[in-house]
Amino acid sequence: MDLSMQQQQKLDMKLALTPQIKQSLEILKFSMEELENFIREEANSNPLIELKEPSSIEQTIEMARLQGDYGGGTSVSNGEALDPLNQVAGSTYSLELHLLEQLAMEKGLTRTEKEVIVYFIQNVNEVGYLVCDLEEVAFRFDLSMDECEKLLQILQSYEPVGIGARNLTECLLIQLNYKKDAPVLAAPFVQHHLEQLANREFQELAKQYETTIEEVQSVLLYIQQLNPYPMIEVEHERTEYIVPDLIVELLNGEVIIRINDVSLPQLSINTYYEELLRTNRDEETNHYLKTKLSDALLLMRGIEQRHETIYKITNFIFQRQKEFLVEGRIALKPLRLKDIAQLAELHESTVSRAIHDKFIQTPKGIFPMKDFFVRGIKTESGEIESTILIKEKIKTMIEQESKPLSDQKIANILMAEGIQIARRTVAKYREELGFLQSTKRAKKE
Structure with a gap:
């Protein structure tokens, strides 16, 4: 047997992932929040990338719209601030937005009633108390005091419990109204005897309500567990809202799909550095600028491809799962990654990356994309x-x-x-x- 070593040539084809392809696949896997962070990180390290921040009004309206129909029938694209939600500023998640999202869920309110509640929301201070005068609001919106009180009660039904109260007593009473285990004496003590409780006049209260000192102390302990400042709950235990990557609606029997990129800054090339690249004679500087320009264009193309791929996959998903938009989960049909990969002419692993950690807003609620793939x-x-x-x-x-x-x-x-x-x-x-x-x-x- 010949065991001597010999050299042989062998032709072997392998797919090499270029840095461009790797970045494209990485961007495809990002959720909308991760993509936003990635864009900002790239912009910080690349002087040729210029970011235009999204309009705070657009973000506010979109966040409210995602939670339900808020009844704003007029487009704001013409710049006219006709809808009450247009008046709300602030680019970050705030108490104001937290309350607007709940207002968006309300059905049956007139435009004026929504305007009044928005006005109330704008006049809630940093701890959660209402700081405007109801008589002034009634005069401003040509309403009766009873109508204003009823609209304020709608705000006071929102989370965090106690929001929109006009003072400490009202704040605590609102919370007690939601507590099924509240002691019988808790409400009258809050309404009439907060000062006596603070002064620890337990014997007088026990005598007045024909109970024991121990019972009075027990009620006090219960009241002390309530939150005197509703805003603290939002600051420390804020609910995490899922921001969907896509919005799918059914309009006159037709599936409408759009990418929810309202929170993403718009990317462009910085004109100063672009001009410098054309006029500068220094070879080292030009090499640096060309590299950064290539990186910027690559990022912009990667984001565009991400959106195109996710849109294409979602379109094929709802060609199969259209009935879900009317009937809900019970109407979901069997669907595999392989099926969508074949329809979209993509590799199965690409489809898997595209649906990773992505959510879709539908008329039936927000769902992970993977939920539409059913065995x-x-x-x-x-x-x-x-x-x-x-x-x-x-x-x-x-x-x-x-x-x-x-x-x-x-x-x-x-x-x-x-x-x-x-x-x-x-x-x-x-x-x-x-x-x-x-x-x-x-x-x-």
């Missing part, structure tokens, strides 16, 4: 039934059972309907739905 089970007719629909069938059977159905019995019923499913699969779905085994489920009377 299925084959039926006798050769069709694929979605696991969501099968789980719904199992849920309905268990909720309507006259006596507990075993997993095998449920499997038999489904198989009689043409759905090929094993007992262990039924058991798995039952557990995911939160139901106990048949032997542990209480029999219905």
Whole structure:
């Protein structure tokens, strides 16, 4: 046997990822928030990138619109501040925006009523108290005091609880109204005896309300757990709102898709450095500027490709899942990454990157993109039934059972309907739905 070493040439084709392709794939995987941070980091290190910040009004309106129809029927593209939400400034997430998002959920309010509540919101101070006079508001908007009070109560129903109160007493009473476990004496103590509680006049209060000193002290401890400054709750326990990457709507039976890039700054090339590149004679400086110009153009193209890819994938998703926009999750059909990859003529890994950590705003709420990819089970007719629909069938059977159905019995019923499913699969779905085994489920009377 010849064991001598020999040199041989071998032709092997491999896909080499250039820095441009790597950056493009990285940008594709970013969520909208990550992309915004990445853009700002690149702009900080590249003098040729110039950022134009998005309009704070546009961001405010968009955030409110995402939470529901706020009734602003007039376009603001003409620059006319006709909608009350146009009056709100501030580019960062604030108490004002937090309250506007809740106002956007209100249905049945007139334009004037919304304007009044927006005015109230603009007159909530840094700790959450209302600082405008109701008589002045009534005169300003030509309303009665009763109408103003009712509109203020709408604001006071928002989170954080106690917002829009005019003083400490009202703030605490609003909170007590939402507390099911509040002691009976808590409300009258807050309304009439805060000063006595502060002075620890427990004996006098116990005598007046025919109770014990210990009970008075217990009520005081409960009141002390309430929040005298509603804004503190927003500052320290702020709810994290999901900002969707795409918005999908159904208009006259047609699926409308748009990229939600309202928070992204617009990129352009700095004209000063662009002119310097044309006129400068220094070779080293020119090399630096050319490199930075290439990086800037690469970033801009990468963002454009990201949007195009995500839009294309979403379009194919809702060609399949259009009924979801009307009927919700129960209407989701089986769909695989492979299916979308073939339709969009993309690699499966590219589709996976594109849907990673992305969210879609729909008429049924905000959902991760991955939720629209649904596994299925084959039926006798050769069709694929979605696991969501099968789980719904199992849920309905268990909720309507006259006596507990075993997993095998449920499997038999489904198989009689043409759905090929094993007992262990039924058991798995039952557990995911939160139901106990048949032997542990209480029999219905």
